[in-house]
Amino acid sequence: MATHGADSEVGKLRTVLLHRPGNELKRLTPRNNDRLLFDGIPWVARAQEEHDAFAEALRARGAEVLYLTDLLTETLAEPSARHHAITTALAGLHLGDTLRDYLARFLGDASPDELTDYLTAGIRNDEVRGGFGLVTSLLATDDFLIDPLPNLLFTRDSSVWVRDRVAVTSLTMPARSRETQLTELIYTEHPRFRGTGKIHGWHHEHVEGGDVLLMAPGVIAVGVGERTTPAGVERFARQAFHADLAHTVLAVPIAQERATMHLDTVCTMVDVDKIVMYPNVADSLQAYAVTAAGTADDERALVLSVADAEPFLVAAAKAMEIDTLHQIDTGLDPVTAEREQWDDGNNTLAIAPRVAVAYERNHETNARLEEAGIEVVRIAGSELGSGRGGPRCMSCPVSREPIPVD
Numbered sequence: 001m002a003t004h005g006a007d008s009e010v011g012k013l014r015t016v017l018l019h020r021p022g023n024e025l026k027r028l029t030p031r032n033n034d035r036l037l038f039d040g041i042p043w044v045a046r047a048q049e050e051h052d053a054f055a056e057a058l059r060a061r062g063a064e065v066l067y068l069t070d071l072l073t074e075t076l077a078e079p080s081a082r083h084h085a086i087t088t089a090l091a092g093l094h095l096g097d098t099l100r101d102y103l104a105r106f107l108g109d110a111s112p113d114e115l116t117d118y119l120t121a122g123i124r125n126d127e128v129r130g131g132f133g134l135v136t137s138l139l140a141t142d143d144f145l146i147d148p149l150p151n152l153l154f155t156r157d158s159s160v161w162v163r164d165r166v167a168v169t170s171l172t173m174p175a176r177s178r179e180t181q182l183t184e185l186i187y188t189e190h191p192r193f194r195g196t197g198k199i200h201g202w203h204h205e206h207v208e209g210g211d212v213l214l215m216a217p218g219v220i221a222v223g224v225g226e227r228t229t230p231a232g233v234e235r236f237a238r239q240a241f242h243a244d245l246a247h248t249v250l251a252v253p254i255a256q257e258r259a260t261m262h263l264d265t266v267c268t269m270v271d272v273d274k275i276v277m278y279p280n281v282a283d284s285l286q287a288y289a290v291t292a293a294g295t296a297d298d299e300r301a302l303v304l305s306v307a308d309a310e311p312f313l314v315a316a317a318k319a320m321e322i323d324t325l326h327q328i329d330t331g332l333d334p335v336t337a338e339r340e341q342w343d344d345g346n347n348t349l350a351i352a353p354r355v356a357v358a359y360e361r362n363h364e365t366n367a368r369l370e371e372a373g374i375e376v377v378r379i380a381g382s383e384l385g386s387g388r389g390g391p392r393c394m395s396c397p398v399s400r401e402p403i404p405v406d
């Protein structure tokens with residue numbers, strides 16, 4: 001079995017899970033894009049070109065690229081996995097029995113490829129109209145019976161590998177909650193991942209992967225804001241300690257705003273002791289260091305010790321046992337920083353220590369990264385960025401090499 005797992009943000013990237021934008025993006029309209037968490041209507045063909053170039057840049061550096069839809073289609077070849085996928089996709093109370101039964105038969109007849117498309121791009125009412133009862137007659141023609149999942153693009157958020165375990169997350173926004181049904185199915189049923197230990201899960205308190213940063217082996221920072229809740233970080237910490245995945249979890253409050261929806265929108269690691277960070281929040285960012293006071297057979301019985309809040313960079317350096325966590329600023333001045341933070345200048349994907357993938361448009365931030373000795377692999381993201389996510393958001397590292405010891 002392939003070995004999977006990651007213990008840092010910067011170990012050389014071996015395997016990464018991506019989602020190539022597909023038909024689900026074609027569902028976005030000016031009337032539904034806010035609800036579906038996109039800031040505009042992407043040009044889909046161009047988004048695909050940009051994404052292909054992103055994947056190619058990762059391959060060129062030696063990473064194996066897995067596509068979520070390939071894994072899903074392979075998973076759906078198994079009858080029990082198909083049954084589970086269909087049942088969970090149709091669990092919504094908006095369908096009613098007649099339509100649910102019809103859709104179960106319709107999806108049951110679909111090939112694995114078609115089923116993947118229905119589960120990711122959704123099904124609109126007018127695509128099945130034809131006398132299937134009261135609910136379909138009363139719903140608007142363009143209502144979705146199964147919602148599309150345009151934010152699948154951001155594979156970072158729906159699962160996170162910590163050491164050799166995978167955490168299926170629990171997404172907060174209704175437009176995204178179904179994504180984790182798919183990641184859970186893949187990690188449970190796909191032959192490549194069979195037997196992988198799991199933590200968390202979509203039935204737990206909310207934690208999103210964009211909030212989870214593996215600062216160093218044993219040290220995990222978790223942003224708490226618009227997406228991850230206080231109860232979510234507590235649950236995550238309990239599970240991480242109980243499974244011996246970490247000795248410290250840093251709970252980091254962030255503003256509950258779209259611009260800072262996840263911790264990785266304000267900072268990302270680019271080396272073992274370097275972080276690119278939005279300077280407009282750097283001074284006020286705090287962290288509560290959480291550790292386990294003792295052990296317990298049951299994760300729920302673990303007593304957590306919570307230190308007083310400290311400046312994030314100080315608390316992180318202490319937990320990581322380094323002298324200083326060096327900050328590289330986004331932008332040049334507060335306005336450029338605000339523009340480049342919005343355009344995911346902070347949201348870099350480290351593919352090795354001191355090598356990071358970044359959107360080309362963030363000139364000033366990229367220049368600062370280079371001044372600090374970081375190699376920047378630039379990618380285009382004019383269309384990809386319309387969902388408000390950068391290279392880190394669009395990637396879930398499945399396997400990284402351990403950090404080299406000096």
Ligand SMILES: NC(=O)NCCC[C@H](N)C(=O)O
Nearest residue numbers: 037154210262387388389393
């Ligand atoms: N880790 C990230 O910051 N992911 C970006 C998610 C963007 C997506 N449109 C969302 O609002 O959830």
